[in-house]
Amino acid sequence: MIKKVLVFIMDGLGDRPIKEFNNKTPLEYAKTPNFDKLCSESQCGLMYTLGRGKRPGSDTAHLSIFGYPTDEYYTGRGPIEAAGVGIKLEGGDVAFRGNFGTVDDNWNVIDRRAGRIKDVSVFAQALDGIEIDGIKFIIKPGSAYRAGVVMRGKGLSSNVSNADTHNEGDSVQEVVATDNSAEAKFTASVLNKFMKKSYEILNNLEENKIREQKNELKANFLLLRGAGIYPKLPKFTEKWSFENACCIAGGGLYKGVGAFLGMDLINVPGANAQVDTNIEGKFKAAIEATKKYDFVFLHIKPTDSLAEDGNYIGKRDFIEKMDKYVSILNEVDDETLIVITADHSTACELKAHSADPVPILFHAKGIRNDNLAKFGERECSKGSLGVIEGKDVMPNVLNIMGKLPLIGA
Numbered sequence: 001m002i003k004k005v006l007v008f009i010m011d012g013l014g015d016r017p018i019k020e021f022n023n024k025t026p027l028e029y030a031k032t033p034n035f036d037k038l039c040s041e042s043q044c045g046l047m048y049t050l051g052r053g054k055r056p057g058s059d060t061a062h063l064s065i066f067g068y069p070t071d072e073y074y075t076g077r078g079p080i081e082a083a084g085v086g087i088k089l090e091g092g093d094v095a096f097r098g099n100f101g102t103v104d105d106n107w108n109v110i111d112r113r114a115g116r117i118k119d120v121s122v123f124a125q126a127l128d129g130i131e132i133d134g135i136k137f138i139i140k141p142g143s144a145y146r147a148g149v150v151m152r153g154k155g156l157s158s159n160v161s162n163a164d165t166h167n168e169g170d171s172v173q174e175v176v177a178t179d180n181s182a183e184a185k186f187t188a189s190v191l192n193k194f195m196k197k198s199y200e201i202l203n204n205l206e207e208n209k210i211r212e213q214k215n216e217l218k219a220n221f222l223l224l225r226g227a228g229i230y231p232k233l234p235k236f237t238e239k240w241s242f243e244n245a246c247c248i249a250g251g252g253l254y255k256g257v258g259a260f261l262g263m264d265l266i267n268v269p270g271a272n273a274q275v276d277t278n279i280e281g282k283f284k285a286a287i288e289a290t291k292k293y294d295f296v297f298l299h300i301k302p303t304d305s306l307a308e309d310g311n312y313i314g315k316r317d318f319i320e321k322m323d324k325y326v327s328i329l330n331e332v333d334d335e336t337l338i339v340i341t342a343d344h345s346t347a348c349e350l351k352a353h354s355a356d357p358v359p360i361l362f363h364a365k366g367i368r369n370d371n372l373a374k375f376g377e378r379e380c381s382k383g384s385l386g387v388i389e390g391k392d393v394m395p396n397v398l399n400i401m402g403k404l405p406l407i408g409a
């Protein structure tokens with residue numbers, strides 16, 4: 001009887017044939033004896049995370065896999081990032097992604113990341129709790145120059161423009177309402193006041209004077225983008241009837257997805273979402289977690305970042321590196337289902353996410369396995385699951401666990 005689930009998502013794992021790899025994808029070309037063994041014992045298929053012809057973002061793809069349709073629950077990246085830095089969101093909050101950057105006296109952006117500042121705790125603290133026109137700003141530091149930002153109060157809207165143009169040299173834009181509602185206009189007006197006030201506070205902060213003396217760029221502006229309103233959403237464990245769920249991820253966005261859905265976050269030393277991330281530590285933590293949690297979400301990032309750089313050799317090498325440790329995951333007990341897949345393809349050729357489907361496998365004791373020879377895009381297309389969508393994953397998980405409700409008599 002399957003009682004627990006470990007979902008392992010390798011970001012951007014899927015890819016397209018590479019000429020230099022004899023027209024195999026990095027996953028197909030990589031030597032992966034351990035993934036292949038798991039695959040031969042699994043039920044396999046291909047998955048269009050958001051559906052055919054839809055090019056997934058990482059956030060929307062994950063929400064889909066976990067059973068939260070994008071059109072219902074996705075209002076922007078802001079709420080997910082804010083959840084990831086530990087802000088407990090409430091219905092009606094409007095959240096943003098924030099960067100501490102450097103502007104000149106005319107608010108021209110000199111550096112969007114304040115010289116890639118490593119820790120913005122002091123700066124976030126200086127702004128946390130500011131109130132303007134009855135709206136409270138909650139600001140928590142994220143990794144490096146990033147921050148999660150939440151506006152809390154009555155009558156807010158996320159239909160406002162970005163102040164951050166993404167281009168250095170441009171000046172910070174005045175925020176405007178992107179619809180005609182009173183809420184959007186009010187939110188824009190509060191944000192413009194906040195920018196003025198926060199610039200004054202940050203620009204005069206002792207910490208920035210010290211940075212200036214050291215010839216470092218001041219972190220004197222909080223650039224905001226990705227506004228989203230926090231929707232009322234059911235907790236993952238309640239939606240799918242699990243006792244408890246946890247998330248093991250290095251990247252802020254993925255921790256955010258976990259926290260957004262109410263999962264506990266487990267931090268692993270050295271899990272940094274970079275190529276030298278602590279794969280072994282994360283796999284071991286995942287196995288440990290299956291002893292306490294009945295749902296474990298494990299995420300690995302670099303397969304995506306390497307493909308976004310067009311680095312197909314690096315992607316192949318990283319897949320082979322993961323393969324060395326994958327047998328750790330196979331140490332789960334007989335009550336645990338392992339699902340291995342990707343959130344989307346990232347094509348080295350395009351250096352971008354693509355809508356090509358990704359391989360997916362379901363590995364559990366007693367599963368009707370397909371005996372496939374290799375974990376790869378085209379081999380998995382021969383699997384008995386056929387072609388599924390992200391929204392099919394959780395129902396399939398429940399089926400394997402014997403928890404699906406009966407339709408009819």
Ligand code: ZN
Nearest residue numbers: 011012058343
């Ligand atoms: Zn992704």
